[in-house]
Amino acid sequence: MGGVAERVGALVPQLVDDLKALTAIPSIAFPGFPQEEVVRAHDTVVGHLRDVGVTDISSIDLPDTSPVILARVPGPPGAPTVLLYAHYDVQPAGDESQWTHPPFEPVEIDGVVYGRGVADDKSNLMAHIGALRYYEGRPPVNLTIVFEGQEEWGSPLDTYPPQAPELFACDAMVIADTGNIRPGVPTFTTALRGDAELTVEVRTLPEPKHSGLYGGPAPDALLALLAALATLHDDAGRPAVDGLRADEWTGAQPMDEAAYREAVGAADGVPLLGSGTIADRLWAGPAITVVGIDAPQVDGAVLAVVPYARALVNIRVHPQQSAAEAQEAVARHLEAVRPFGIELTVARNDAGDGFSAATDGPAYAAASAAMATAWGAEPIRIGSGGAIPLVSGLHAAVPQAEILMFGAEDSLCNLHAPNERLVVDELRRTVIAMVEFFDAFGRPDAH
Known part of the structure; x- marks a missing residue:
């Protein structure tokens, strides 16, 4: 990993600065919030794409939704195509008195950045940007980039892909709206309820x-x-x-009842509901x-x-x-x-609908090896009790494409809650994993 890690490490300070600047924009697409802030975030992201040499940038214009950025980056002749997804809108801050720092004034403390949307999902968006910067805009695969601006409120994009499948045609997708079960543990999300x-x-x-x-x-x-x-x-x-x-969950069992009880704050005398493992109840x-x-x-x-x-x-x-x-x-x-x-x-x-990912294809194999390299440990598989409706729409539009869900956030990052945070080292490792995945999947023998 030496060369890749060193080059990605050199990119991280600027990536973090750009992430802070993007996080400072209160791009809340909910009704009643200023739409111009969402547009400002959109324009900032487009600027990052242009700065790295992306010229084929357009939009998907759908009714009653924020602009959907659609960009394409050509790779070598005959290379596979990877679709990259993230979103630039965020949740409202909620009760700001519960925050230790103003939610839209991001601060970095001991390698952790705090701010609304810094993890969900601006860190993942910047991980995509970081991979593009690594290649100076010339990756070893063809890229289709889809960055939307209304994921948190709900968007017509969720159900749109089957109406225009040619826009989303690819061999694999990296849906970067998830992350690790905890920092330092590389994690694929392979099932969505x-x-x-x-x-x-x-x-x-x-x-x-x-x-x-x-x-x-x-x-x-x-x-x-x-x-x-x-x-x-x-x-x-x-x-x-x-x-x-x-059903029974067949992937990792990363949380027992005691850990779950602590995570939700349930007192010892309060029974948990249901039966089976926590993973059974949450994911299957x-x-x-x-x-x-x-x-x-x-x-x-x-x-x-x-x-x-x-x-x-x-x-x-x-x-x-x-x-x-x-x-x-x-x-x-x-x-x-x-x-x-x-x-x-x-x-x-x-x-x-939910989604269950196939894990036996070449993209999954390449991404598994890439994540193992980036984190120094074999990745685990988890599910998500939450829904990402767009995944079902993309799967319906391009059923043959492998869908990979991983990213820089983690389950302890307080997404949608006060004091949302990102561990900078998770961002660094996610960019390394993206680069290693593109390199491996782009090789002719990977298919």
């Missing part, structure tokens, strides 16, 4: 009725809703809905979560039978099960419950 939502409503009376005068026989909408939601799990907290797929099975309820607040509540209640139910779906199929299974279950004989109205909301 799908995601679906339902809205459940109960209306029993035209208006609230005094609980003393009418309580008892009067049908209580909130009580009916709670009774229905309680049927979604068994006594151990396992999803109790027919038709939801669950379903989860049903009630994420919101509309009902009278306790403070200021009147003594009345509740006439109307509503809940939002989130479903995380096995990577290889259709999200729409799982959504329908839960919807049918709730429609059939009829607590106390009361009918529920169930609305099917968004549903996005």
